[in-house]
Amino acid sequence: MTREMTGAKIVVKALKDQGVDTIFGYPGGAALPIYDEIFQQNDIRHILVRHEQGAVHAAEGYARSTGKVGVCLVTSGPGATNTVTGLTDALLDSIPILVISAQVPTFLIGSDAFQEADTVGITRPCTKHNWLVKDTERLAGTIHEAFHVARSGRPGPVLIDIPKDVQFATGTYAPPKPSTSHYQPKLKGDMDAITELVAAMEKAKRPVFYTGGGVVNSGPAASILLRELVDATGFPVTSTLMGLGSYPASGKNWLGMLGMHGLYEANLAMHGCDLMINIGARFDDRITGRIDAFSPKSKKAHIDIDPSSINKVIKADIPIVGDVAHVLEDILKVWKARGRKTEAESVAKWHSQIEEWRKVRCLDYTPSTTSIKPQYALERLEALTKHRKDRFITTEVGQHQMWAAQFLHFEDPNHWMTSGGLGTMGYGFPASIGVQMAHPEALVINVAGEASWLMNMQEMGTAVQFRLPVKQFILNNERLGMVRQWQDLLHGGRFSHSWSEALPDFVKLAEAFGAKGILCKDPADLDDAIMEMLNHDGPVIFDCLVEKHENCFPMIPSGKAHNEMLLGNAETKGVIDTKGSVLV
Amino acid sequence: MSPLHITKGATSHSAYNLRPSFSEIEERHTLAVLVENEPGVLARVIGLFSGRGYNIESLTVAEVDHTGHLSRITIVTTGTPQVIEQIKAQLGRIVVVHEVHDLTVEGPSVERELAMLKVVGTSEKRVEALRLADIFRASVVDSTLNSFVFEITGAPDKIEAFAELMRPLGLTEIARTGVAALLRGA
Numbered sequence: 001m002t003r004e005m006t007g008a009k010i011v012v013k014a015l016k017d018q019g020v021d022t023i024f025g026y027p028g029g030a031a032l033p034i035y036d037e038i039f040q041q042n043d044i045r046h047i048l049v050r051h052e053q054g055a056v057h058a059a060e061g062y063a064r065s066t067g068k069v070g071v072c073l074v075t076s077g078p079g080a081t082n083t084v085t086g087l088t089d090a091l092l093d094s095i096p097i098l099v100i101s102a103q104v105p106t107f108l109i110g111s112d113a114f115q116e117a118d119t120v121g122i123t124r125p126c127t128k129h130n131w132l133v134k135d136t137e138r139l140a141g142t143i144h145e146a147f148h149v150a151r152s153g154r155p156g157p158v159l160i161d162i163p164k165d166v167q168f169a170t171g172t173y174a175p176p177k178p179s180t181s182h183y184q185p186k187l188k189g190d191m192d193a194i195t196e197l198v199a200a201m202e203k204a205k206r207p208v209f210y211t212g213g214g215v216v217n218s219g220p221a222a223s224i225l226l227r228e229l230v231d232a233t234g235f236p237v238t239s240t241l242m243g244l245g246s247y248p249a250s251g252k253n254w255l256g257m258l259g260m261h262g263l264y265e266a267n268l269a270m271h272g273c274d275l276m277i278n279i280g281a282r283f284d285d286r287i288t289g290r291i292d293a294f295s296p297k298s299k300k301a302h303i304d305i306d307p308s309s310i311n312k313v314i315k316a317d318i319p320i321v322g323d324v325a326h327v328l329e330d331i332l333k334v335w336k337a338r339g340r341k342t343e344a345e346s347v348a349k350w351h352s353q354i355e356e357w358r359k360v361r362c363l364d365y366t367p368s369t370t371s372i373k374p375q376y377a378l379e380r381l382e383a384l385t386k387h388r389k390d391r392f393i394t395t396e397v398g399q400h401q402m403w404a405a406q407f408l409h410f411e412d413p414n415h416w417m418t419s420g421g422l423g424t425m426g427y428g429f430p431a432s433i434g435v436q437m438a439h440p441e442a443l444v445i446n447v448a449g450e451a452s453w454l455m456n457m458q459e460m461g462t463a464v465q466f467r468l469p470v471k472q473f474i475l476n477n478e479r480l481g482m483v484r485q486w487q488d489l490l491h492g493g494r495f496s497h498s499w500s501e502a503l504p505d506f507v508k509l510a511e512a513f514g515a516k517g518i519l520c521k522d523p524a525d526l527d528d529a530i531m532e533m534l535n536h537d538g539p540v541i542f543d544c545l546v547e548k549h550e551n552c553f554p555m556i557p558s559g560k561a562h563n564e565m566l567l568g569n570a571e572t573k574g575v576i577d578t579k580g581s582v583l584v
Numbered sequence: 585m586s587p588l589h590i591t592k593g594a595t596s597h598s599a600y601n602l603r604p605s606f607s608e609i610e611e612r613h614t615l616a617v618l619v620e621n622e623p624g625v626l627a628r629v630i631g632l633f634s635g636r637g638y639n640i641e642s643l644t645v646a647e648v649d650h651t652g653h654l655s656r657i658t659i660v661t662t663g664t665p666q667v668i669e670q671i672k673a674q675l676g677r678i679v680v681v682h683e684v685h686d687l688t689v690e691g692p693s694v695e696r697e698l699a700m701l702k703v704v705g706t707s708e709k710r711v712e713a714l715r716l717a718d719i720f721r722a723s724v725v726d727s728t729l730n731s732f733v734f735e736i737t738g739a740p741d742k743i744e745a746f747a748e749l750m751r752p753l754g755l756t757e758i759a760r761t762g763v764a765a766l767l768r769g770a
Contacts, residue, residue: 120624121624121627124624124627124628124631125631125635128679129678129679129680132623132624149679153677154677182682183679306677307673307676307677308670308673308674308676308677310673311666311669311670312670312673315666
């Protein structure tokens with residue numbers, strides 16, 4: 001079932017055969033043949049973004065909320081270079097996306113032609129793999145292989161660079177078939193290691209599951225198995241920012257998020273545990289704090305599909321390389337076969353210790369009747385939207401992101417999209433567009449800060465053009481809040497360039513784009529205003545003027561250990577020493 | 585603010601003095617990496633080393649399987665055991681890398697390098713250079729009335745030793761291929 005067609009047609013046909021229904025892109029000279037083919041078909045919707053960075057983040061949102069590969073199409077030169085931030089973001093958060101970039105014709109490559117850039121050279125370190133296709137005959141196979149690489153093993157971004165003459169020339173199209181490439185990551189974990197872990201679980205007195213984005217990436221089965229394992233063993237479970245939703249926030253063993261701005265009880269459980277079971281997380285520096293003081297007395301098991309994650313930062317006592325769902329299935333099987341044993345009495349004692357920590361109420365803040373506390377805004381947003389099973393949250397990066405992770409609760413995986421590894425301001429708005437494209441009827445809210453949001457505000461045009469009712473919930477403190485907080489804590493309160501002057505009137509800005517704007521500054525009006533946002537059938541910019549000098553707590557200061565957390569009422573002067581201040 | 589005190593040595597791989605308590609003894613390892621011979625593959629490998637701050641002491645590459653289009657890259661690198669493990673794991677996850685072998689661990693292995701040395705001189709020095717070359721089993725591949733180009737094959741330290749001896753005898757240029765290595769035995 002092969003046939004001859006132009007390279008441009010091969011691209012569209014291959015995408016179709018890979019099950020792609022939506023692509024995000026921006027045309028330009030070198031991409032015109034592919035755009036001509038897109039024009040002449042109706043199976044793939046093309047979403048015209050306003051900047052290529054927006055296309056990549058939208059594809060990330062699409063991918064993260066569906067588990068499918070997100071696809072972007074951009075032109076050569078600046079079109080391709082504008083994707084670099086998004087590609088790096090997807091690499092660090094292991095999001096499967098494919099960027100198809102057009103390139104100048106092969107005979108012009110290397111001549112500094114108009115809109116020429118060494119795209120594969122530039123994107124080599126920020127993709128999982130990339131290809132320059134110089135022969136139309138190899139195009140179909142390369143596209144199918146790109147999908148295989150993007151979604152296999154630890155998922156990640158891939159890029160295919162296609163010169164314009166390759167798009168015009170004809171070649172043979174072959175439909176996708178099971179990959180024969182040597183790249184076939186191992187899914188099953190080593191049974192000896194799994195048995196060793198089960199034996200450790202049977203004896204553990206203070207165990208904790210530490211889950212991460214790998215659970216989400218492994219697919220829905222992984223979350224179901226995780227829930228079964230957690231509930232059957234009764235072990236407490238915490239999650240990184242990237243893994244929120246894989247275990248439900250309403251579950252009885254849920255500790256809340258851990259890490260730099262994680263919950264007190266979660267971090268102390270990590271510090272004091274005797275068995276740490278890392279499932280699809282990577283001991284990121286936001287999680288570990290000071291490494292030589294990280295969970296000093298525990299045995300550590302590490303389940304990861306990427307062998308390079310093992311022993312990269314923290315030495316694993318029981319390393320298990322494999323896919324989370326496959327490994328969890330085997331753990332359950334072995335644990336059940338050995339008689340479902342746990343040290344129930346000790347684990348119960350461990351839970352009551354955790355309850356003591358929970359009584360600290362680490363998320364408490366000083367309420368206000370005169371100004372909207374950002375925490376209060378999110379509490380109200382949570383209260384008014386939590387009944388919606390189809391609620392998807394994206395965020396930008398900064399204080400609002402951490403508050404959202406603390407105050408919003410997730411019951412299912414794939415409902416929380418945030419830039420964790422790279423910390424990309426400007427991620428959330430385009431990501432919300434991608435999510436809404438994948439889930440047209442769903443409630444999609446981007447929790448944003450005004451500074452982050454402005455970084456990709458041009459995508460309002462996209463939201464309005466494609467009638468995407470994304471809600472932009474902006475916690476506006478007229479500050480770069482997290483920068484301000486760090487300057488407050490370790491640069492003597494010298495707020496160097498961390499406030500926004502000349503902010504736009506967000507209501508007028510919304511109206512200028514043909515959308516709805518809502519301004520809210522009085523806590524008494526907040527519920528009505530949020531309801532107005534939710535009831536509006538269209539994109540909304542919600543300008544929520546919040547307390548300007550609120551710091552985000554709890555916090556593990558840089559260079560400190562988990563048991564050295566700062567709480568909201570803490571004395572913060574001089575808490576970060578000079579050694580800590582070189583860290584980020 | 586007081587000046588930052590970053591412990592010396594803590595910065596070799598990271599600005600952070602937060603490294604775990606792995607062994608800090610640096611080891612020298614020879615890695616053999618089988619890769620698909622496609623454009624950019626060497627850049628991927630080198631980019632990995634520079635991007636993550638690993639050391640390359642020597643690197644050689646050539647296609648060794650013309651039908652399978654596989655190249656063999658031999659890399660001599662140094663690092664703590666933990667860094668060496670990371671290097672291997674990171675190499676292993678490059679999509680076009682087929683196999684990674686640590687010859688130092690899997691060994692014993694034989695290592696050979698080829699070098700060419702230009703030695704310029706006359707009379708006594710010239711005779712002495714020729715005599716030493718004979719001891720080292722270096723062969724003369726080019727000769728003029730006042731110069732020789734020697735070709736020598738051997739382990740890197742043998743080449744080092746030969747170059748040291750040639751230096752006072754008029755060594756002007758040296759070209760080395762870097763290490764090629766194979767495991768001993770069948």
